[in-house]
Amino acid sequence: MAQSEFVLEMLNISKEFPGVKALDQVSLRVRPGTVHALLGENGAGKSTLMKCLFGLYKEDAGEIYLDGQKFAIQSAREAMDKGISMIHQELHVNTHRNVMENIWLGRFPKRRLGPVKLVDERTMYQRTKELFDSLNMDIDPWTKVGDMSVSERQLMEIARAVSYHSKVIIMDEPTSSLTENEVAQLFHIIRDLKQRNVAIIYISHKIEEILRISDEVSILRDGKNVGTWKAEELTEDAIISHMVGRDLVDRFPPRENKPSDEVVLRVEGLTSPIPTSFREVSFELRQGEILGIGGLVGAQRTELIEALFGLRRVAKGKVYLKGQEVKIDSPITAKKLGMALLTEERRSTGIFPVLDVLENIAIANIHDYVKPNRLLDDKARKEDAADSVERLQVRTPGLKTLIQDLSGGNQQKVLLGRWLLTEPDIFLLDEPTRGIDVGAKYEFYTIMMELAKQGKSIIFISSEMPELIGMSDRIMVMCEGRLAGFVSREEATQERIMRLATQFMSA
Amino acid sequence: MKQISVPRVKDFVRMNAIFLVLLILVASIAIIDPRFLSIRPLRDILLQSATRAIIALGIFFIILTGGVDLSAGRMVGLAAVISASMLQSETYLRRFYPDLPQLPLWLPILIAITICFIAGIANGVIVARFGVPPFIATLGMQVAIYGINSIYFDLPPNNSQPIGGLSRAFTNLGTGTIGEGVYSLPYIVIIAAVVAVFAWIIANKTEFGKNVYAIGGNVEAARVSGVNIQKNLIIIYAMAGALYGLAGVLEAARTGGATNNYGTMYELDAIAACVVGGVSATGGIGKISGVLAGVLIFSVINYGLTFINVNPYWQLILKGLIIVSAVAFDIRKYRRRN
Structure with a gap:
């Protein structure tokens, strides 16, 4: 040759x-x-x-x-x-x-x-x-x-x-x-x-x-x-x-959610026991609102919302849910209080790789299926899981398929389905579209918007500026563990967010 | 059409390998000596499998979480000695408690099981609260339990004499049957079957069971999903302890006596039965039916090869080969496809 x-x-x-x-x-x-x-x-x-x-x-x-x-x-x-x-x-x-x-x-x-x-x-x-x-x-x-x-x-x-x-x-x-x-x-x-x-x-x-x-x-x-x-x-x-494979007119679904004035979550001066982590963070989340959290790697955004969910310890600060002060010391409490978390590391802290789609969906709300005789209502479990698969358009051959055999986007939908079954009011989403493809991203955005329309509140961490700007009603920007400022949807630009995200950095 | 059915056959073989191995084993023995396929050997095999199955079912839940329990055998020994020491016949001369009245059967049994249950809780607390790896935690427990059992066994007037002369009611539990003659069913086989049914329900039909699979599948994901890891782990180890206790009681009843060396290394047989039965040593995967088949395979090897006069040392080699090849095979079964 x-x-x-x-x-x-x-x-x-x-x-x-x-x-x-x-x-x-x-x-x-x-x-x-x-x-x-x-x-x-x-x-x-x-x-x-x-x-x-x-x-x-x-x-x-x-x-x-x-x-x-x-x-x-x-x-x-x-x-x-x-x-x-x-x-x-x-x-x-x-x-x-x-x-x-x-x-x-x-x-x-x-x-x-x-x-x-x-x-x-x-x-x-x-x-x-x-x-x-x-x-x-x-x-x-x-x-x-x-x-x-x-x-x-x-x-x-x-x-x-x-x-x-x-x-x-x-x-x-x-x-x-x-x-x-x-x-x-x-x-x-x-x-x-x-x-x-x-x-x-x-x-x-x-x-x-x-x-x-x-x-x-x-x-x-x-x-x-x-x-x-x-x-x-x-x-x-x-x-x-x-x-x-089609012309993409919009990368984000139309904003149809209407955040109300009702504050569902208020955080005051939340501070981590670790000195280099988040400190003195205060913000409010309204009903039906998508609150984006922007910042660079190391801004301690994940640490902040994991602390809200009881996965990390808090040294100081108060959290109010619908006006009531709450102490969230474990995910068990967070779940009971109507919160849900999609973690940043889908593989290591999200999915149960060797279990099938059914078991992966119906686990966080498993207690709901316990019948008076202490056994599980299998029929209800399967129906709910099948409903979620249908509603979220999870592409899977069936409920018996192992989740590790699905694509990243579909795994993420299954995880969201898991939390939807607990009927939470507040969703904490940590880089939910990381590593999933463009088409699946759009579907995920649509689901987020749908939830917000139903009056659910969402906190949404993202390192991708376009989606942060495209999806959030307000963007809270963090820099090195501190709150750098808020940007409203109207005034959000990449430059503005970037300036806030580097605000406290020494040159 | 043939091309489609080949992978299907392969899949079937893969998912049911353990049962096929069991079948081949039984068939080969039967070909050499057709008398093997009669009621009596079958009954003996079930009898031999009963206590092992109970222990294996206890350890099954622990292995499902990705853990292991090395203290099982010693707990069996402890329960055997405790129950036997309190259930000797009043007319027997060298009694452990010379002045003890005849206790109702259930009381010493309950005491023995409760003590193992508490030891199981201790295992669970050490693993779940203090984060000691299960291998180490239960190794420590294994050694300590043997010490406790030996001190008890050495109490005067017994002074480390084998405990015998068990009451009729107690030995009847271990050797008695429903029905008579060859078609009779031993009580302990029935007890093991009941335990297996309960274990199956717990594993497949309860919230607790789902939590066990979740913890074994990905403990971090389980934590995020709001599963109480500590509580569940403690329950798992405690439940296993109670099952070892039951097995120990039945061992004493079956053999009509007990010493502090009862149960030595039984945990290894139980672990082997689980892994041969397809329970993944890394957790999250496993079925009750697999565990039972695993137990049966080893009983068939023990009993069946003796039945056709195979040198017992060859049996050990075969056992070893089966353990290793079962796991090698299993790892292929669940290897990620992409």
């Missing part, structure tokens, strides 16, 4: 799982020295395609060429040896060991001592140092990975990819937990990698970011190719409509 203009060609890849055609004749061609963004809603097949490339799945049909050579591998290790690396969404590193051991794991440099081979730490250190220097990264090879920030770990992963002389590096949601500055640093390194003729397959939900960094964009929908474009030919709206 003649030298191709592409470093990587995946041609007509198909992959089927029981009941789902995850990939249907999908092709992807990537040029060397470019950033190629791969976009699509959750379940569109991005991850599956990348797993086929990285040897984690075996494709049912189709061919892969790397540098014009047929590329057939059995394992991730083989993929890395042949020049393909993947920076995972959830980084797989051994946090108890140091940086260099993580980088060279499986191929430690060795030296002989008589008949035995020992790991040559000095050489390993030397090589690691050179590697970091060449990438302008300032990391000590001896650092224990557990002591490093997420962004440093990511840099380490990139360095590891470079150390394998990777021709193609897959980055799956690399910026999801990075601050602005760290993103800038990452982009700097990506440009450097391009200079070295490395191709990058960049997966992200953040469209604005993709337009900033990528050269070409491929979009998948329902396991099929939609197309490939040069990044400069695309706009944010165009990308979204390609992903969703």
Whole structure:
């Protein structure tokens, strides 16, 4: 085969799982020295395609060429040896060991001592140092990975990819937990990698970011190719409509909720026992209102609402529900008082992965189903769960399906359904749309608006400015644990929120 | 059509593997000696399984939460010694309490079960309130309970003599049957069956049962959902303690005696029965039917292989292989698909 203009060609890849055609004749061609963004809603097949490339799945049909050579591998290790690396969404590193051991794991440099081979730490250190220097990264090879920030770990992963002389590096949601500055640093390194003729397959939900960094964009929908474009030919709206498969007129549902004057929740001077956490926070929440909470990572928003829900301790401050002072010391109390919480970490504190949809929905209100004879009313439970699935349009084969087999957006709907059954008055939603795709986001917004219309009150933490502005009646902005100010819906702009969010930060 | 049915057969095999293994085991033994398929061996196997099933059902709930209980066997021993010490026949010469009048059957049984219940509460409190890992907490309890039992067993005038001469009423509980001859059903099999039915109802039909699965499935998510983790864990360990107590009482009644070494390592058999029966050691997954099948498999191996004169050491090897391969198989069954 003649030298191709592409470093990587995946041609007509198909992959089927029981009941789902995850990939249907999908092709992807990537040029060397470019950033190629791969976009699509959750379940569109991005991850599956990348797993086929990285040897984690075996494709049912189709061919892969790397540098014009047929590329057939059995394992991730083989993929890395042949020049393909993947920076995972959830980084797989051994946090108890140091940086260099993580980088060279499986191929430690060795030296002989008589008949035995020992790991040559000095050489390993030397090589690691050179590697970091060449990438302008300032990391000590001896650092224990557990002591490093997420962004440093990511840099380490990139360095590891470079150390394998990777021709193609897959980055799956690399910026999801990075601050602005760290993103800038990452982009700097990506440009450097391009200079070295490395191709990058960049997966992200953040469209604005993709337009900033990528050269070409491929979009998948329902396991099929939609197309490939040069990044400069695309706009944010165009990308979204390609992903969703329809023209997207509005990204947010019409605001039909009418917040009343009645204050349902009043918080006065709430202060955490931890000095660096939230302090002296006071606000009011009205009936039928969606109160957004904006701020940067580290603004202690999650800590604040988890404290409201009784998951964290409070040193000082008062909470009034409908004028009555309450002490919320555990989620059990919060639940009784008509509150519901969707946590930020859906996987670790939300779903019961090995249980089915039914058990995941009907758990927070399980007490309601206890009959006088102490047994559960199974029929009522199933009916309520089926109702929720229907009402929230959860896409699941049935109530018996394990929740871990649903997409992120559908898992989130199940969790919301769980709390709807407890009939709460106040919803605390912590980054509820994080990691779910555009179409599911819109559905989630619609549900939120519907709840507000019914007179439920919602506190809504979001780090995505457009949705914060698009959904909230008022936005409360926090900065380093303190309340920085309120912005009404009419005067909300990204700049204004940003200024408040950085108000107390020393330069 | 064939292509569709192959994965279905695979799925069926996967979900019912334990029962198929049991079936194959019974069939192979029956082929070698057809007499195995008669009432008597069946009855003996059920008899041997009864107390083990009760212990396994107690530990089942603990394993469902992702925990483990190493103190089960020693609690069995404690309950056996306590109940036996108070239920000796009045005419027996070397009585534990020489002047004790004949107590009604239920009283010492209740005392023994209550003591194990309290030890179970202690396990639960140590695990749930003080956050000690279950492995460590119950290891400590295992050692301490043995100490307590041995001190009691060594009290004068007994001085660590095996306790025998149990009252007729008590031994009848362990060896008596409903009906006569080969078609009779032993009381303890009936008791175990009742316990199993209750355990099934608790696991599948009650709020408590759903909470147990939730705690095992994701303890943090359960906390956020407003499940009272501490209370539920304490109930789980206490309930298990009571079941070990019951099993201990029945062991004494069945064998007609007790020593402080009764029940040694029974917890390992119970844990093995659970994991072989598909209860996930990491919690959240498991069925009562699986546990019972797990118990039966080991009884069939014990009894059946002896029945066809297989060297007992080979039985141990087979048991070990079954434990490990069952878990290896199970992990595949629940491995995430995407």
